[in-house]
Amino acid sequence: MSSSFMADWVYTDVVKDHFMNPRNIWDKNENWEPDAFGEVGSLACGDQMRVGIKVFNDKIADIRWLTYGCASAIASTSMMSEMVKGMTLKEAYNITPTMITDALGGLPEHKFHCSVLGDKALRAAIDDYLEKNNLPNPYKDATAKIVCECRNVTDQQIEELVKTDRATTLEELQELTGYGTGCGKCKKNIEHIFEELRHIYGKS
Amino acid sequence: MSTNKLIYMDNNATTRIAPEVVKEMAEVEASVYGNASSMHTFGRVANSLVEDARKNVADLLECSPSEITFTSGASEANNTVFSIAKSLIEKKKGSRIITTTIEHPSIIETVKYLRTQGIQVDMVSVDTEGRVRMDELEKLMGPDVVLVSVMTGNNEIGTIQDIEKIAELAHKAGALMHTDATQAIGKIEVSAKKWKVDYISMSGHKFYGPKGVGVLFTRSTAPFLPYIHGGEQEHGRRAGTYNTVSIYGLGLAAKLAKEGLKEEHDRLWEMRERLREGIINNIPDVIVNGCQEHCLPGTLDVSFPSAEGESILLMLDMYGVAVSTGSACATGSLEPSYVLLSCGLDVELAHGSIRFSLGRYNTDEEVDYVIEVLPPIIKRLREISTR
Known part of the structure; x- marks a missing residue:
């Protein structure tokens, strides 16, 4: 060739x-x-x-x-x-x-x-x-980005919860942060972030 | 780093079309353009090519030409068989399908779809070598099973199943037996007569024929329902204008496969063993996946702990060597090869797997070249690895 x-x-x-x-x-x-x-x-x-x-x-x-x-x-x-x-x-x-x-x-x-x-x-x-x-x-906090406006949840909060095994499921994450219980617009994005973080920290 | 040599060791993905097949196809392509269904001379000339191919395929599979249906490939053939099974279940002829966890995606994904339609499908697991667990299969077998579908040889690890024995089990329970022989054709004997199976799928491009054309063998006594509707081609079994030239090419490839079967098998196995020994003798900590005893002759699947598959693949590509990997990174998903995971391999080992699939046009020199360039690649990747 x-x-x-x-x-x-x-x-x-x-x-x-x-x-x-x-x-x-x-x-x-x-x-x-x-x-x-x-x-x-x-x-x-x-x-x-x-x-x-x-x-x-x-x-x-x-x-x-x-x-x-x-x-x-x-x-x-x-x-x-x-x-x-x-x-x-x-x-x-x-x-x-x-x-x-x-x-x-x-x-x-x-x-x-x-x-x-x-x-x-x-x-x-x-x-x-x-x-x-x-x-x-x-x-640490300065780089945090708000991902759920209604409940003021940041990506770093989620990261910390995943890292420390406090949130191992989406249900647990929601219980701890209340994400997605307001307008619900953030749900899809947060679920994606959650899966990604679980992957990164070897949880899935 | 750049090389003029290009070495193709991905023959289970597809093969290079045989030069003698291309040559005859090109001649026919330029002159035969009639519709093989037409009654006039142009149509009859085209039809004679289709029938010539049908005879060649029947010779290869040891069946009657009337039991051969041409399709667009093995995926369509597999889908057709499962759609027949679905109809049988809907007609209350039974209630279950049995297949395995290591089938080709055209079956795995079809199973997922059928389940959404309320069809029950049981998946038999395999042992660490990729062989179907016969005790599990026997337990699952029952009078309500309409179809058992087990691939002849696996595309990733090359493990060959005892189709004759599984067909016997299926028939004893009154079920139909299908085997996807796509990877086995031209490498080992695939015989409808000896195996007594009801359906066989195959694809032209896996044995040095053209792409986009395949075959479904259906035993004359087995039920059939068309998957593609809209014409009387193939006696109403498969609608669509005949892909005359490709069908003819597949027939030529089938003829070559039959003639050279024994010789090709032995040559591929020798090269595969040369490669296997070269790798395990020159690279520490290597795991050979699959089954050494029942293995397609050209397939060698190897895991390199601490080295990731996509990186190995791309480094080999830099040296002009084309292979495949079971790593998720090569597919864009997060999950590595389900075939390797089904065999009980660690996720890390599945990510670090490389499949070499040798074919008719590979040489010992090419194998030796791979044995020369691979060890430093693995060494380098292990040096930069966290482990």
Whole structure:
């Protein structure tokens, strides 16, 4: 088959580059000691992510990561690790999957959920850093987004309830937060967020 | 990293059409355009090609040409059989269908649909090698069963079922027996005569014929109802203008499959074993899925713990090697292969599975190339893995 027949790759060239040559891998032989680290996902879910950070002057001085995951997960974490170097903790905390996928030149729609682990693991690492050093964590609540207007439920509230096994079903989630009991408009979105989070934290 | 070599090891997804088949199809395509149902010369010429193909398929399956119906593929053939079973249940000829948990989606999804229509379908489970649990099947069997449907060889793990024995069980209970032989054709003997099954599904493109054409064998004594209505083609069994050239191509492929069966089987098995040994000897911690004793000769399904399937697939693709994976990441769903999960595999191992399916045009050199490029890929992915 001649090269003129070669079909486009599933992913963009940037994704391909980061997938084949991932940056800032946490080499087990490197003896790299992080100041803090975060881990999300599970092997059972097919994707797991570990991010370690070094912090200097309230900025991400260095970062390393490992993943059991697909090409999108590898590429988006690699890109994220490049983007956050030198950022303040606040800036790094506010990085979103959309910012990462934009930098990658986009991901196929059904692969988007594979790209949300990197920034989640990073936030977990920053939380870990602040906790370890007895520092206040002003970012956690500031990045929360209201997903149910009527009952003032935030995505982070849901995340916390999923993470700690307090909400293992939608019924439990509703009992605890009252989501969807007002106008009901948020229901579909919250159910989606809930499933996504359960997947990320290895609960489903 | 780039390579000029392209190596196709995804023959269970589809095969390259045989050059000799393409050549004859192209000649016919350019000259034969009559409607095979027409009475005039143009129609009769086209019809002779269809009947030629019917004879070739009947020879391959060891049945009568009148028992062959051409369809658009195995999915349509499978749907037709289940729609016949549904009608039988609606006519109170029985109340249940039995099939397995590892069938092709054209059966699994049809079962889901039939259940919404109030039809009871029991799914027999398989053991860790993907073999149907016979004790469970025997327990489920009863006089109210109208149809038992079990695939001959599995598309993912290659496990072959004892269709002859299952057909005997089905018939003893008074049920009809169907087997989806799509993956088995051209690799092992598939015989309507020996197996005494009532229905067999198959598809042209899995054995070096064209895509978009398949076959449903229906024993002359078995009930039939059309799935596609609207014409008298195939004696009223399947409406739609004859796909003459593709049907002819399928017939040619069937002829080649019959002639070379033994040789092809042995060659594919030797290559498969060469690949299996090369992988387990050069990569630590590998799990070979399926059944070593009853396995389609070209199929090798392997799990690599700590390496994810889509990543392996895409890395191999960089080296020009085409394979499949049971990882959810390759399909966009969150669930990995239901076939591997049915065999009791851990979710992680299902995510890390790769299917190599060898075919007629693969060579030992290609197998050796894969054995050379695969170990560093797995090593690299394990290095960046959380485990």
